[in-house]
Amino acid sequence: MSLKERLEQDMKEAMKAREAGKTRLSVIRMARAAIKNEEIERGHPLSDDEVLQVLAREKRQRQEALEEYRRAGRQDLVEQMEEEIQVLASYLPEPLTEAELTLLAEEVIAQVGARGPQDMGKVMGQLMPRIRGRAEGSDASRIVRELLGRMN
Numbered sequence: 137m138s139l140k141e142r143l144e145q146d147m148k149e150a151m152k153a154r155e156a157g158k159t160r161l162s163v164i165r166m167a168r169a170a171i172k173n174e175e176i177e178r179g180h181p182l183s184d185d186e187v188l189q190v191l192a193r194e195k196r197q198r199q200e201a202l203e204e205y206r207r208a209g210r211q212d213l214v215e216q217m218e219e220e221i222q223v224l225a226s227y228l229p230e231p232l233t234e235a236e237l238t239l240l241a242e243e244v245i246a247q248v249g250a251r252g253p254q255d256m257g258k259v260m261g262q263l264m265p266r267i268r269g270r271a272e273g274s275d276a277s278r279i280v281r282e283l284l285g286r287m288n
Contacts, residue, residue: 139187143168163223170194188269195224232271240266241279252283
């Protein structure tokens with residue numbers, strides 16, 4: 137079952153369970169709308185990888201909002217964002233740990249034959265498809281930069 141089909145099925149189940157006012161149903165509807173908008177923008181139905189990208193972006197936006205709400209002392213909105221993040225996370229693959237991400241980065245560095253910081257683009261180009269939806273690009277970039285910096 138594709139990720140889009142799973143979202144549709146989960147939405148139907150949430151509606152049948154009379155979760156109309158609940159977070160889960162509203163987040164699933166929002167995710168489906170974001171996916172549909174992305175399909176319209178790209179001009180083709182999204183693959184599961186592309187759907188994962190959309191869901192990861194939606195989760196990241198909520199995490200950023202969560203930090204803002206915490207700074208503003210808005211506990212009600214903090215709780216809402218945490219619930220929404222949990223729902224989105226349930227559709228994403230298990231996140232990579234720092235150690236797993238470092239190991240993957242080391243493998244890619246060896247595969248592309250990177251010799252230093254000048255090869256950052258080659259390494260990131262190969263690494264990003266492998267970690268999509270499982271780690272932030274900023275974390276991967278930081279780790280790759282550290283590993284390549286040690287080569288000099």
